[in-house]
Each structure stands twice: as C-alpha cells, then as structure tokens.
Amino acid sequence: MERGIVLPWRQVARIALNSFRVRFYRSVITVSVLALSITFVVYILEGYELSNSGLAHMSEAGKNQVIPGGLELTDGRLGISAREIWLAFLSLLVCVTGILNAHLIAVTERFREIGTLKCLGALNSIILKIFLLEATYQGVMAGIAGGVLGVAAAILSALVDNGVVAVAYFPFGQTAAVLGYSLLFSVFLSVLGVSYPALIAARMRPSEAMRSEE
Amino acid sequence: MSAGQDSHTASLSADEPAIPGMAEDSHYVVRLSAVTKTFRMGSTPVEALKGIDLAIRAGEYLSIMGPSGSGKSTLFNMIGALDKPTEGCVFIDEVDVAQLDAFELAWLRCRKIGYIFQTFNLIHVMSAIENVTLPMIFAGLSRDEYMDKGMELLRLVGLADRSNHKPSELSGGQQQRVAIARSLANAPAIVLADEPTGNLDLGTGEEIITLLKSLSSERGVTVISATHDIKMLNVSDRVVWIRDGRIERVEERGRLKISVGEVV
Numbered sequence: 389m390e391r392g393i394v395l396p397w398r399q400v401a402r403i404a405l406n407s408f409r410v411r412f413y414r415s416v417i418t419v420s421v422l423a424l425s426i427t428f429v430v431y432i433l434e435g436y437e438l439s440n441s442g443l444a445h446m447s448e449a450g451k452n453q454v455i456p457g458g459l460e461l462t463d464g465r466l467g468i469s470a471r472e473i474w475l476a477f478l479s480l481l482v483c484v485t486g487i488l489n490a491h492l493i494a495v496t497e498r499f500r501e502i503g504t505l506k507c508l509g510a511l512n513s514i515i516l517k518i519f520l521l522e523a524t525y526q527g528v529m530a531g532i533a534g535g536v537l538g539v540a541a542a543i544l545s546a547l548v549d550n551g552v553v554a555v556a557y558f559p560f561g562q563t564a565a566v567l568g569y570s571l572l573f574s575v576f577l578s579v580l581g582v583s584y585p586a587l588i589a590a591r592m593r594p595s596e597a598m599r600s601e602e
Numbered sequence: 603m604s605a606g607q608d609s610h611t612a613s614l615s616a617d618e619p620a621i622p623g624m625a626e627d628s629h630y631v632v633r634l635s636a637v638t639k640t641f642r643m644g645s646t647p648v649e650a651l652k653g654i655d656l657a658i659r660a661g662e663y664l665s666i667m668g669p670s671g672s673g674k675s676t677l678f679n680m681i682g683a684l685d686k687p688t689e690g691c692v693f694i695d696e697v698d699v700a701q702l703d704a705f706e707l708a709w710l711r712c713r714k715i716g717y718i719f720q721t722f723n724l725i726h727v728m729s730a731i732e733n734v735t736l737p738m739i740f741a742g743l744s745r746d747e748y749m750d751k752g753m754e755l756l757r758l759v760g761l762a763d764r765s766n767h768k769p770s771e772l773s774g775g776q777q778q779r780v781a782i783a784r785s786l787a788n789a790p791a792i793v794l795a796d797e798p799t800g801n802l803d804l805g806t807g808e809e810i811i812t813l814l815k816s817l818s819s820e821r822g823v824t825v826i827s828a829t830h831d832i833k834m835l836n837v838s839d840r841v842v843w844i845r846d847g848r849i850e851r852v853e854e855r856g857r858l859k860i861s862v863g864e865v866v
C-alpha cells in the first residue's frame with residue numbers, strides 16, 4: 389500500500405470550523421447549558437474579586453459595614469465559602485450531563501455524515517479529531533459568552549449592593565485571570581462532554597452508520 | 603428455487619471457469635465466495651444473505667436487481683467493504699477484505715472504491731467542490747492537485763459552475779452528479795452505486811444512468827449498482843437477480859431483452 393490515509397490538523401481545523409460555523413445555532417443550544425454554568429462560576433469568582441479590590445481601599449468601619457454577616461476575612465481577603473464551592477460544583481455536574489446529552493443527540497443526528505466520511509476513507513481517529521475540535525470551538529464560545537455574562541452580572545450585583553464604590557477600583561488583572569481560567573475550564577468541560585459520544589461515532593461501522601437514519 | 607440456482611451456476615461456468623484465484627484474460631475486481639450474512643433482530647437471527655457466489659470482471663457494468671428486502675443492500679455493503687460477512691470471503695482485487703486492518707480498510711474505501719448512495723449523502727455543510735475534494739485530501743494530495751482534479755471532475759459531470767454551492771442549493775440530480783464526481787475522486791477501480799436513481803424522477807434518473815454508463819465505458823471503471831430501476835437494464839453488461847438472500851439468476855447483456863419482456 390502506497391500512502392496511508394491522512395488528514396493534517398490544518399484540514400481538521402478547517403472542516404471542524406466550517407461545521408461549527410454552519411451549525412452555529414445548533415451549537416448555541418448544545419452549549420448554552422455550559423455557557424450558563426460558566427456564567428455562574430465566573431459570577432461567583434468575579435464577585436469576590438470585586439469585593440476584595442474594593443475592600444483594600446476601605447476603612448475598618450467601612451469593611452464591617454460591607455461584609456455581610458457570617459463571612460470572615462482571611463488574610464484581609466474574602467474567601468469563597470464551602471457552600472458556594474458546592475453550588476458551583478453542582479452546577480458544573482449538571483452542565484457536564486447536559487452537554488453529554490446534547491452531544492449524544494447531536495452525534496446521532498450526524499450518523500449518516502459519519503458513515504459517509506468513513507466511506508470516503510476517514511479513519512476513526514479523523515472522526516474523533518473533528519468532533520473534539522468542534523467541541524473545543526464550542527467550549528471557547530461558551531467560555532467567552534459565560535465569562536462576559538458572569539463578569540457583567542457580578543458588576544451589576546456589586547453596583548446594586550454597594551454602589552459605585554464597588555467598581556471604583558476595578559480589578560483588571562484578577563478579572564483577566566478569572567476569564568482565562570474559565571475559558572480553559574469551559575473548553576475542558578466541553579471536550580469532556582463530547583468524548584464519549586465522539587468515541588461512539590468514531591467506532592461505528594459505516595454500514596451501521598448509514599442504516600441508522602432511514 | 604433450485605432451478606434458479608442451476609441457471610446461476612450454468613451462467614457462471616458458461617462465461618468464466620470458476621477458478622478461485624487468478625483469471626487469465628479477465629481480471630476479477632470483486633469476488634464473493636459463499637458469503638452469508640446473519641443479522642440479529644432481538645433473539646431471532648435473520649439471514650439476509652444465504653450463500654452468494656459472484657465474480658465481477660474489471661470494467662464491467664453490473665446491476666444487482668431485486669425487490670426490497672431481498673438482501674441487495676446487504677450485498678452492496680459486502681462488496682463495498684462496509685460490513686463483514688458472517689461466513690464466506692469477499693475479495694477485492696484478490697485481497698481478502700476480512701484480513702485487512704482498520705488502516706488498510708480505510709485506504710481501500712478511499713482509493714479503490716467510490717460510493718454513490720440513493721440519498722446522495724453529500725456532507726451538507728460542505729460545498730460541491732469541498733465534497734468532491736475530501737477523498738483526495740484523505741489520500742494526501744496537495745491543495746493544487748486536489749483543486750485541479752476536483753474542478754475537472756465537476757466539469758466532467760457538468761457542474762463546474764456550481765462548485766461553490768452547498769448541497770441544499772442543488773437539485774437532486776445535481777447532488778447525485780456531485781456524488782458521482784466525488785466517487786471518482788481517487789480514480790477508483792470500482793464505483794458502487796446503491797439505488798442511485800431511487801430518489802430521482804424519471805428523466806433525471808435516466809441522465810444519471812447515462813452518466814454512469816459513459817464513465818464506465820470511457821474510464822474503464824467497474825460500475826456495480828444495486829437497483830430496482832428497470833431503466834438500468836438497458837445499459838448493464840450483466841444483471842444479477844437477487845431474491846430472498848440468494849442469486850436467482852445472472853443474465854448477460856445479449857439475453858437481457860427477452861427477460862425485460864418477461865419482467866414487464
């Protein structure tokens with residue numbers, strides 16, 4: 389046999405991006421749950437960053453006024469409570485199940501396409517790569533959307549609670565860090581959610597894949 | 603049933619001595635020996651193919667005819683290396699498909715066989731030219747090579763001016779022509795067509811058949827099509843009639859006219 393089957397990453401990226409672009413509205417539905425979870429996590433994290441940056445410029449009396457009951461300062465900073473970690477964890481758990489489910493449906497819709505790709509010579513790994521990369525794009529989209537929404541919600545809520553002083557010392561560095569982490573996290577969750585459906589899709593025999601949609 | 607089988611054996615031995623392995627003057631591009639396929643429907647096994655022996659010569663235009671549920675599509679999947687037989691062997695270019703690993707199978711599907719489907723099966727997020735060039739990208743051609751060849755193939759099927767249209771912007775006949783162009787992408791030895799006219803109206807179906815026939819005669823491609831379209835009979839070199847998972851009879855082109863009369 390002369391040359392094997394190849395699909396350079398550049399082509400995978402092109403195909404996945406094209407597929408993502410064309411199915412954009414479908415993707416929005418698939419990843420909306422992810423975007424919302426990321427929003428929630430970013431909202432919590434950014435809320436603390438805002439409070440802490442404001443806090444650093446306040447007098448002791450002011451601090452006592454602002455800090456709600458039950459919360460304590462550790463090393464002069466407000467920390468995330470166990471309850472909020474638990475809530476965030478639950479929201480992400482729901483989110484992973486949600487995207488897993490959405491991806492399972494999305495993959496089922498594409499059985500015929502997968503079968504066709506296999507008939508044209510695609511290897512299992514090529515199918516897997518395309519799906520994982522599409523999930524990465526979706527993760528990026530959800531991460532950006534969730535990040536922007538989360539930060540906006542945190543700012544709004546801080547404004548409502550504490551007035552302009554809450555955002556007077558806006559923590560740009562920390563906010564960027566929160567956004568960066570949440571973006572990575574979003575991609576990770578999206579890829580996690582698509583792994584199993586993509587594996588099913590990649591392993592299908594072409595004859596099965598073609599039959600399924602009739 | 604037994605009479606049908608007799609005529610099948612007779613017609614086989616009449617034109618080619620059924621020697622396994624190499625044929626002298628005519629090369630078998632596909633050979634099936636005692637192929638059976640059993641599906642499981644819950645706990646009941648269903649025999650879709652009950653022992654098929656068939657040898658297909660290079661350059662032949664072969665039609666597989668039979669009512670739906672006769673095992674046509676299963677046979678199509680066997681010939682196309684899309685599924686493995688329960689028993690028996692499928693040889694493509696004298697290579698036993700069962701012996702191939704995943705990479706070799708993918709290579710075979712990419713380079714040796716072109717597929718055409720009843721439902722066209724174009725990748726609907728890709729334009730005509732992207733659909734046609736995809737198998738060539740898999741085969742490792744450079745961008746210049748595959749774009750040139752892709753446009754040439756689209757020209758061949760008369761759709762050069764539609765190269766950037768998505769399948770949804772093309773008619774059924776046009777989509778099928780793109781599919782034909784795609785099937786020829788890596789200059790395969792075999793073009794396998796599963797009910798290629800099944801979703802098309804009479805006139806368009808006829809155009810597709812003419813196109814397939816001209817490709818077969820001009821390019822020397824072996825065309826194998828599963829169909830129940832009687833129009834296919836006129837262009838076929840040989841017709842294999844399938845009924846109930848067995849070959850009922852095989853007819854050569856010369857004898858076809860009479861049988862068309864019988865059928866109609």
